[in-house]
Structure formats: structure tokens, C-alpha cells
Amino acid sequence: MEKIRTVELFAGVGGFRLGLEASSDNFKVIWANQWEPSMQEQYAFDCYIAHFGESEQHVCQDIATVKSNVPDHDLLVGGFPCQDYSIMKKNAAGIEGSKGVLWWQIDDILREKRPKYALLENVDRIIRSPAKQQGRDFSIILRCLYEKGYAVEWRIVNAADYGYAQRRRRTFIIAYHNQSQRFRDLAEGVCTKGLKHMHQYIMAQAVLAEAFPIASHSRTFTESWIDEIAYPDIPDVTTQQKVSLYNAGLMMNGRIYSVDVHPQRKVPIPLRDILEKGYVDEQYFLRSEDMPRWSYLKGAKHERRKRRDGSEYWFSEGSVQFPEPMDKPSRTILTSETQVGRTSHVVVDQMTGRLRTLTPVECERLNGFPDGWTDTGMPEKMRYFCMGNALVVPLVTHIGEILHGDFTSM
Numbered sequence: 001m002e003k004i005r006t007v008e009l010f011a012g013v014g015g016f017r018l019g020l021e022a023s024s025d026n027f028k029v030i031w032a033n034q035w036e037p038s039m040q041e042q043y044a045f046d047c048y049i050a051h052f053g054e055s056e057q058h059v060c061q062d063i064a065t066v067k068s069n070v071p072d073h074d075l076l077v078g079g080f081p082c083q084d085y086s087i088m089k090k091n092a093a094g095i096e097g098s099k100g101v102l103w104w105q106i107d108d109i110l111r112e113k114r115p116k117y118a119l120l121e122n123v124d125r126i127i128r129s130p131a132k133q134q135g136r137d138f139s140i141i142l143r144c145l146y147e148k149g150y151a152v153e154w155r156i157v158n159a160a161d162y163g164y165a166q167r168r169r170r171t172f173i174i175a176y177h178n179q180s181q182r183f184r185d186l187a188e189g190v191c192t193k194g195l196k197h198m199h200q201y202i203m204a205q206a207v208l209a210e211a212f213p214i215a216s217h218s219r220t221f222t223e224s225w226i227d228e229i230a231y232p233d234i235p236d237v238t239t240q241q242k243v244s245l246y247n248a249g250l251m252m253n254g255r256i257y258s259v260d261v262h263p264q265r266k267v268p269i270p271l272r273d274i275l276e277k278g279y280v281d282e283q284y285f286l287r288s289e290d291m292p293r294w295s296y297l298k299g300a301k302h303e304r305r306k307r308r309d310g311s312e313y314w315f316s317e318g319s320v321q322f323p324e325p326m327d328k329p330s331r332t333i334l335t336s337e338t339q340v341g342r343t344s345h346v347v348v349d350q351m352t353g354r355l356r357t358l359t360p361v362e363c364e365r366l367n368g369f370p371d372g373w374t375d376t377g378m379p380e381k382m383r384y385f386c387m388g389n390a391l392v393v394p395l396v397t398h399i400g401e402i403l404h405g406d407f408t409s410m
């Protein structure tokens with residue numbers, strides 16, 4: 001079989017590549033890009049090349065400046081940074097996306113290269129954003145893909161539902177071009193059986209349904225349109241589209257069907273099982289002088305606070321578990337992990353019984369990376385940052401297995 005020429009955008013420390021390569025040797029990353037805008041040191045990229053080698057095809061520059069170098073490819077992958085997608089301008093020259101909104105970089109590459117498949121990842125709230133006009137941003141993405149000849153499926157997957165150690169919910173988006181057999185089969189089914197086929201497809205036949213089996217669905221569903229009849233152009237989608245989208249969905253020929261689905265759950269790995277069992281360095285243990293701050297941040301509050309303009313308001317929030325329950329999967333790890341804060345995990349050290357934060361290796365395990373993956377010369381704080389940005393690698397392996405089947409049967 002010919003290699004599946006893969007381009008990895010927003011590569012971070014290589015979660016997509018690692019996951020795909022674990023599913024088959026046939027995935028060959030022929031071009032990768034990673035660049036951290038706010039930093040002089042490029043730690044994530046350094047980690048990437050420490051594992052995958054220095055090469056002219058591994059590029060550490062703003063994607064906006066190098067996208068014209070992207071070679072022809074079969075599969076585009078990337079976890080693009082989550083931003084506001086819809087700042088559109090319509091001027092004499094046509095539609096223009098706001099610079100810095102990274103969706104438009106992907107959009108440009110798809111316009112130019114039309115790979116057969118694209119596999120993208122983003123936060124779960126992307127399907128609802130923005131709060132004041134729900135579903136608008138994702139509809140813009142769907143419309144862009146529709147205009148380029150793609151059908152699109154999406155699922156919000158919580159890694160813990162499928163047996164992993166972290167409750168990390170991410171939206172996976174898979175687009176297939178009308179040159180692909182999958183698109184053609186789907187088009188035929190939708191043409192003859194309509195919405196019923198879209199529903200059946202999402203429940204069982206979609207790439208994401210095969211990778212992450214579904215047990216059942218709620219009665220809640222949406223049907224909507226983002227084609228030219230509904231909206232003449234993308235600025236019209238931007239100003240008018242508002243739609244409730246659910247955790248699974250499909251867009252085919254401009255028609256959207258979305259439904260709330262329930263996973264076929266596997267027993268998750270408890271946090272206890274991923275913790276380092278032996279000696280852990282003293283630096284990770286909670287210092288007694290920080291204990292009041294930890295307790296305050298993790299605790300329930302009902303207090304007066306001041307806004308920037310000086311006006312006051314009541315702030316309330318409940319308590320969070322402190323320390324973390326050891327018999328459950330972890331919460332989502334964030335880029336700020338281990339800083340004294342409400343969202344950082346505090347665990348009971350297995351050897352001493354004392355309270356401590358997670359080690360970088362434990363964060364790597366929670367994302368399914370090999371131990372020490374980010375131990376490539378970056379400061380510890382950056383190891384947490386990279387893991388907060390990354391994805392749960394074995395989820396990509398599941399998807400890769402299904403995609404590989406598609407490519408094999410082409």
C-alpha cells in the first residue's frame with residue numbers, strides 16, 4: 001500500500017503523529033508545523049524534533065507565513081488553538097477572515113490542497129461558541145468545509161468514557177472530500193434515505209462511531225442547513241446562524257444533523273493507577289505555608305468582590321474535592337497544572353501519604369504519552385504547559401485505525 005501522506009499542523013509535541021503512527025506504519029508525516037507565538041524559546045518544537053528528527057519538513061514558523069510550502073497530502077491533522085472563529089470582514093475583494101484566527105490558515109490550506117481527509121481537534125465548547133449566538137462559529141467551519149467539497153462528522157469524546165485515565169472532553173472533527181469512497185457512500189445513503197440515514201450513520205457507521213462506539217441517543221436532535229440557499233455567503237452565516245449543536249453530528253451537502261449520544265462506556269483507569277509509586281522529589285509536595293491558599297482556592301466561597309470599575313458584587317462557588325479522589329479518572333489537565341490553583345490536581349503520594357501535585361511524568365501518562373516524552377530540555381513548567389495543550393494520544397490511534405481502513409480500501 002502507498003503511504004498515507006500526512007501533514008501535521010499545530011503539532012505541539014506530536015500527539016497526533018504519535019497516535020497515528022501507533023495505528024499503522026503507513027501514516028507518513030511529510031510536513032509538520034509548530035510555532036508558539038508568545039515565546040522566544042520553542043520548547044514544543046524542540047521536543048518534536050528530539051523525537052521525530054530535525055528536517056526541512058519540520059517547520060517552526062508562524063503557519064500564516066509558511067502555509068504556501070505545505071506539500072500535496074492525503075490527510076491533514078491538527079489540534080488548532082481555540083479562538084473566536086467568526087470575526088469576518090466583507091470588503092470589495094470578498095470575504096476575509098481576521099488575521100490570527102487560525103481556522104483560516106487551515107481553510108486556506110484545504111482550499112489549495114484538497115486532501116482527501118482532514119482530522120481536527122478542538123475544545124468541547126467549539127460547537128456552542130459564541131455564547132450569545134450558539135453554534136455560529138462551528139457553522140462557519142462547516143460552511144467552509146462544505147464549500148470545498150467536504151462532508152463532516154464530529155463527536156465530543158471524553159477520554160475517560162473509553163477507558164482512559166483523564167476526563168478530557170475534546171471535539172474531534174473529520175472531513176472527507178467528495179473524491180473519497182466514504183463521501184460517495186454517504187452521499188448515496190443520504191440521497192435515498194435522507195435524515196434517517198444521517199442518524200444511522202452517526203450512530204454506527206461514522207469513523208467516530210466505529211472508533212468510539214455509541215450505546216444510545218437522546219430524543220434531542222437538530223436539523224439545520226448551511227448551504228447557499230440558507231445563507232448566500234459566509235458573512236451571512238456569521239450574522240444570522242444560531243443553532244443548538246449536540247455532541248455528535250454530521251454535515252452532508254450543506255445539511256446538518258446533530259444528536260445527543262451516549263457512549264458505550266468502558267471502565268476508566270483510576271488516577272491512583274497512573275501515579276508514580278516510588279520516591280517523588282520534595283519539590284512536588286505541598287508546602288505548609290501554601291496550605292491556607294490551597295484550602296481557600298479549593299473551598300466553597302460566598303464573598304464580596306470588586307470589579308475593575310470599583311463596583312462590588314457577590315461571588316459564590318462550591319468546593320472541589322481536595323485532594324483528588326484516587327478511584328476516579330483525573331479531571332482535565334490544563335496548561336497551568338501544578339500552580340497553586342483550584343484546577344490543579346492535588347494527590348495523595350503513594351509512598352508517603354503526603355499531599356503533592358502531579359509530576360510531569362504523571363501528566364504525560366494521563367495523556368497517554370510515553371514517560372519522559374517532554375523531558376527534552378524544557379523547564380518543568382513548560383512540560384505541564386505542553387501536556388495541557390496536548391491530546392489523549394490513544395484516542396487518535398483508535399481514529400487512525402478506522403481511517404487506515406478507509407485508505408486501504410481506496
Ligand SMILES: C[S@@+](CC[C@H](N)C(=O)[O-])C[C@H]1O[C@@H](n2cnc3c(N)ncnc32)[C@H](O)[C@@H]1O
Pocket residue numbers: 010011012013014015016033034035036037044061062063064078079080081102386389390391
Ligand atoms: C492545542 S495545541 C496542539 C497540541 C498538539 N496536538 C500536541 O499533541 O501537542 C496548539 C498548538 O498550536 C501552536 N500554534 C499556535 N499558534 C500557531 C501559529 N500561528 N503557527 C503555528 N503553530 C501555532 C501552539 O504553540 C500549540 O502548540
